[in-house]
Ligand SMILES: Nc1ncnc2c1ncn2[C@@H]1O[C@H](COP(=O)(O)OP(=O)(O)O)[C@@H](O)[C@H]1O
């Protein structure tokens with residue numbers, strides 16, 4: 442991703458669904474560099490639960506066999522942007538688990554560029570969004586597999602639940618593959634909560650918001666499975682779900 | 687007080703009239719069975735009483751323990767003491783039975799102004815009711831109905847009924863998909879949980895066999911959206927022998 446000096450417009454691919462007015466208030470976005478040396482293991486948990494606009498840009502470089510576990514919970518900002526560029530050397534492993542929980546006219550975006558530069562590196566991205574009101578949740582994810590990065594396994598799983606017909610989900614996975622023996626599973630789905638399941642739960646006594654929250658809790662949990670701070674993330678997600686339902 | 691009084695109930699599904707003037711009264715302490723051919727409207731009756739969206743009441747009334755049932759939301763019907771056993775219990779990935787049932791039990795208690803059950807109290811209750819249905823507690827730690835066989839789903843429905851302790855249970859084909867042993871276990875479970883002077887059951891079934899275990903006080907035949915015949919347990923035996931058609935036609939004649 443090239444440096445963007447001036448405030449971008451929506452013509453810029455990486456900002457096509459951004460709230461440009463809100464972005465102006467947090468521009469320019471500082472690059473946060475993270476380097477994990479060969480064989481190193483690190484994790485980072487980001488919980489955005491304030492109402493203020495926030496935008497972050499992480500640039501992560503993973504050495505041979507290095508691992509990085511990134512979890513993101515966007516739960517509150519009027520505008521929340523997380524851009525992540527990751528470069529993986531041979532045998533490195535990158536996990537992203539992100540949940541976007543929005544309502545009102547909030548705009549949330551996760552923008553990733555994952556570059557597999559060495560042999561047999563693995564990346565898994567799971568993004569789950571629950572969008573109410575007029576909110577917008579976006580995932581733009583580019584995966585680049587460089588020449589010689591054979592044996593790459595790059596997975597993207599992106600699912601959004603629209604809690605109101607007025608909410609919008611955008612999901613755009615992109616693949617550029619210049620290597621052999623590459624696995625690149627990607628699934629994107631936008632849906633609504635299963636009406637049969639909701640009635641079943643309500644017929645047992647749960648109120649409509651309780652039934653929705655229980656189903657969404659399970660849906661979102663997929664983004665946090667195996668995280669070092671799984672319990673804390675789930676708790677924060679539940680608190681947010683209770684607000685937006 | 688009457689438990690349930692359905693008077694001339696009419697309901698549409700997808701704009702199509704399915705219930706066409708159904709009347710039925712159930713008193714506390716009674717067990718009623720509704721039998722009828724496929725497509726007669728048996729499940730529609732259960733869903734309409736449960737308040738399922740899409741089941742539109744176009745006429746008639748339903749009184750449940752002195753309340754206008756049709757005015758209540760599905761969760762309020764549950765809190766008022768109604769339980770619907772599903773013909774096809776729904777799978778809910780990622781949500782465990784234990785978590786769901788504890789929340790459900792406590793939501794109902796809250797709706798009635800009662801204290802919530804603690805985690806320990808709930809587990810004790812769940813273990814007791816699971817035992818009644820010979821269901822392993824570990825099954826209740828799994829996601830709701832996911833990967834359960836047909837018979838396990840039906841037993842899990844009965845465990846839920848035991849935990850939620852309703853006044854009136856409407857059980858839609860609880861016997862379908864059960865082998866002989868599971869049928870007996872479910873039948874005995876229904877008796878243990880629901881045979882009481884202040885409770886009642888409406889069993890929806892195709893077959894006489896469940897009624898060997900859960901002896902009904904009344905048997906009704908539902909055909910084309912209406913109760914066309916009512917009798918005692920002997921009516922179920924006649925239906926089994928002669929078929930619905932003969933019995934229904936004799937009524938029409
Ligand atoms: N969702 C639906 N949409 C359209 N028709 C339906 C729907 N559900 C049930 N029906 C129709 O309503 C009638 C009664 O169905 P049902 O109540 O399931 O019968 P039963 O349980 O007695 O077999 C059938 O003709 C069936 O096709």
Ligand SMILES: [Mg+2]
Nearest residue numbers: 728729730773
């Ligand atoms: Mg049916």
